[in-house]
Amino acid sequence: MTATRPHALAEVVAAAVSAFDKPSARQREILQRIERHAERLMADRFQLAVLGQFKRGKSTLLNAMIGRPLLATGILPLTAIPTFLMPGACPAITLTYLDGRTEREETGDWRGLAQRISGATTEEGNPGNVRGLERVDVEVPSWKSLAHIVLIDTPGVGSTYRHNTTVAEAVLPECDAALFVVSADPPITEVELKYLNEVCRTVSHVVVVLNKVDLVGTADLERALSFLRTVLAEADLPQVDPNIFPVSAIAALDARLGGKKVNLAHSGLGGLESYLGQRLMRRKAELLEASALRNIRAGIAELRSDVELNRHALALPLEKLDENIAVFEEAVKGLQTEQQSLDDLLNGEWRRSIALLDELALDGERRVLAGLDPILHDGTSEEAMRSTLDRIMPDLFDRELRAVVLRIGSHIGEAIAEHERRYLDLVRRVHATAGAALAADILPPPPQDRFIPLKQPYWTTRGLAEDLGSVTRDWLALLLPGKLRERRKLKMLRRSAVAAVGKNVANLHWATRQNIDDNFRRLLSSCRQSVQDSIGRTGDVLASARDRRRTEDITVRDEIRRLERHADRLRKLARDLDSRDADTPSLE
Template sequence: MTSAPPRQNLGSRARSLLRSALDEYADSPQAAGWLRHHLDRFDEPLRLAIAGKVKAGKSTLLNALVGEEIAATDAGECTRVVTWYSDGPSPRIVLHPREGEPRQLRTRRGEHGGLVVDLDGTPPETVDRLTVDWPSSGLRTTALIDTPGIASLTADAAGRAGEFLTPDEAPGQADAVLYLMRHLHAADARFLESFHDRHVARATPVNTVAVLSRADEIGVGRLDALLSARRIAERYRTDEKLSTLCQTVVAVAGLLALTGRTLRQDEYLALRGLAAVDRSVTEGLLLSADRFVTPPPSLSAALPDSVGAEVRAALLARLGVFGVRTSLSLLRQDPSTDAAALAAALVARSGLDELRTVLDTQFTERRDLLKARSALLAVELVVRREPRAGSRALAGEIEKVFAGAHEFAELRLLSALRSRTVTLSPEAREEAERLVGGAGSRTAVRLGLDPEADAGACRVAAVEALGRWRKRASSPLSDRATADACGVVVRSCEGMLVSLTSP
């Protein structure tokens, strides 16, 4: 088997194709504007939309990712509008109506410093989107987009979410989607199927990660609730149908994550006060949310004045039963735990760190691929809607990129491996997924090494992997599909060796 030629940069090919299309359609204001918009998108932060059914915890998780309360979490009018959150020098909210000019809204903070968004009497159905600038390091590389609930009771809100995420024919405005679900219901599967990219990556879930949100509620607030949720997420990850619709599934307790990242001193002191109460009393309180706020007199009498009903209600709203129980357990295990240590422990237990790692490996590291995907779809749409003399050549170039770019070949193989359409042993399938970037695109991660492994260790591992997969590719026992799949892995190994030996 001959070595693969040096890889061409997919992002450069997509940019070049956009510029060629701009030259071809320079006399069409609509087409040229559309293409220029997608060329500009290459230099913008990654666009990550957060989607899911009503009450899936979208805004709560967005706030947890940012580390501040900037998205409305109640059922108010703002949750019925697509809202973009980007890093900016100062807080600013702009309303973009469906008709008319954008206008800036008043910016104000709530009691605890969070952003309050008020449509100022504008009916939500007349709003195209809100854009919110907020100074945040968490928004510098990724713009977050909060969407109305899928399958919303309000048909208009659900329609706006569908229109934004899965527009007819045109590529969506988001580069990637974080889809939240409490369990896998029929509506969730239908949405994932509708968002599934059947063309660019030939049926690969390159741009979707699913989150088993509100994971603490699965175990009815028990201390082992998140363990149960993680087992369910693992089962979903290996489900043959779901694995073809999203990259992976992660369990996250969004409320716990948000409160951990924004824990206040008064909340910490209230939790310390509860932790000092006899365990039998607090266990009696935590039998239900109602009982925690309005306990029977026998339990209420055992509580200090510092944790009265109003304080307990506030703790319940911020932490839920699971979060309160977890906090008390942590404080009792180590009475010297301060507010910062408690906050860090809550975040660690919430699953947020795992989700952020997944977003980094599946989306941030694949930024150029996701941007190129959007760009190629944009050019394809123009070519299809406004055919002209140069359209056939552009369409041919698009197909060449789809068929020839190794990044897309890797994605097609990932889909085939996860849907079990390629015959490999479980061990070989797991290694193949990793080598083509299923666990992340960094070389050390692909090779199964520590992420900080040096180039020498990576070269040794890459040479060993290349030898194994060349043998599989040339084995007379391999059918054509398996040999082709092994060939893709071989090219991935060769590409890693090239990158490791390049100056």
Template structure:
């Protein structure tokens, strides 16, 4: 029984409650991991500030100006094709791959991994690039993020930008005087405001227009942004990433808010993100019900396909002669994708970090881990889908548990969305 009504709980208490509800249910294991991340960020007050917007607005050049360090490559063609995270510390660069490998690289080589020309459609499988620099802007613990631009020819860039906007707590939304706000930017802004709690609207390239032209542009944009954001206190920051004009005003505003209003920003951001994760969990449970209610003939067919995949994994593992940590991560990704294809369900695996050039696993451990991975997937799918389960009590207990989980998660979500109206 709850100690107090949900509507009286703090954001931290609601987030804890959502995690406790989901953490032991395999059907929403992925969403539980997301909520756990929200909890960690909320407790540590680790604010993520992202620069986002349409391609070729000058995001990377602006980021370099804000950081006071030319750490991000810039160019006349779309450069940023992967998320780049920057934190405070001794200057270093690492490439994080989707398969868990982390490779240290020289700053001069970054374009090889985040340039659309050199890593087209992310053929290298880069998950993110993580940099450290002793920038005063980052000294108090901010994580600064440069994202791919939306709306370019490269569809992958837009998809990455949309996915990462969900992680941002505060956003520098970059516009440019050489183009009025367009529908691509409007749609992106509408989506972004569902996740980020604080917005700073920067208008770039002011060095190429007159004061009269700038005023006309900012008056028009200000009016439109007030309508889109549903508030009257929208402020625009005219800047030039080329000359540095206006950068200090933008930096000061971000740092002032992140210092004085950290808790407020993090709670508002967490509330938005938690509501989205709960919606995702509800969708996942719908897919779960659909899969669980398949006819036995269809379930037999799909379980046979899973078993064939598991045989292939074991066969590949037997043939492996090295890079065991990497291969184990790749099998996790493959099995997760297979479950999604066959049952429409997200199956969450933790992808272990593999430091470039470091060997942590021998062949014997690798083969045992592969066997455990395969056995665990079979048992979990049998359990959550009640495959061939004949015990009526077990079936009823599972159905009641899912109904109870759905009901409690909806109560938390409704309390969050009610607060935001």
């Protein structure tokens, strides 16, 4: 990579901006977006996001990294607006609104700053983003660990607040690299793995942090790390760093606030910060450029598509345009009715999948209990029965509960694939109808990723020690005769074994239900949006073209020639970006 490459990319953006003398509102938004990426590249402003599911301790981790409890934490989903933390001369907060307004306030009062951040970024302080904020920037002086990095606190995905997930996904293009935070129990869920796949399509380098390690013992931590490594290896995501960093963010924050370096080292945060500061920062320039190049190319592609739509619409004779608009509007009614039917079918399949899960989980529990029955009633000693249970239970759970996971996974995968095909066919027909109305070829968007099942259920790896261990601490049994005491201990052990089965099956049911809901909710939302975007965008272009033809017919030819110049210039810029991408060093 040469020193002139960032300047060359900035020149491409400048050329794109200069090509539009009268940009539409949509074009202006795209141009501002790619300008922002070019400016960040020139300013060497590297952004590291903290991503993950809600309640994994992302905000606590960031508080520990900056050494101040500025970001709100708690038992409920909190962060609703992305927060950008950066080095500054003094503590300050800048609010950027969706309408473009900004408000900046400096303060030396850390508690007051924390309250202002909470009031802007949390669901409690800003429910559903009623304040209309786009982002919050916070300047923090004297933070040593990552002085040349902007840290981004994002809303957690998968909470009850759907807009939090939407905001978290929307901020991904702003990320040059990411910390993906999971917690030790469970180490990763199917929903998180699916989100990680989405992250890796946009972010070039992802470092996985296993948080809340203070909640598990050494043996459980090793099992969690081993499982996490296995899952990530099977996912085969080259963007994910091979190193996993176990951290206790809450212990790290306490250590940093108390100035205890030994405790900070034990928390695991020191090792993570050292790795980021030494290894990641060596790749800072190439990661930042790769992010800018990817986003600028996407913006140029959007501009090209928008210009082509407008050019084709204006080129149609007014009479033909009126006729095509009438045909398009009539077709839209049928397409929207068809979409509603598909929505109803998908919701019905969603309910059937949950019912199937209930049935399979219950059947799995019966099979496990049936497999344990001979052991629980063989009349041996409590010690012998415990030894047999410890040996048999993991294999029994693995066999029977894996069968449940594979069955429900296969069912959902097939169901989602079938419904996705129907939606994609509808989207293609929307685009074909729009193309016919504009006398142009309009390519539909690429299909979304489908259901991704895990290869093994995490709940089978933990063993049953915590579920069965309390049996030996039965002080009342010490007052009974030997035979009665043994019978009591056997009875309690049987009861504990049955309870352990119920607990593990409940864990399976909960995790799989989360995955079912997430997959169906995402598919329903994305397919609806694809159809509505296609209809709305084409309708707007047709209406705008008709208005222009009716009121400014004399200037239409000039406008068409102007759009053709835009299209030609954008094609050249796209080729230029493609050639620059071919010269970009590999990020492996």
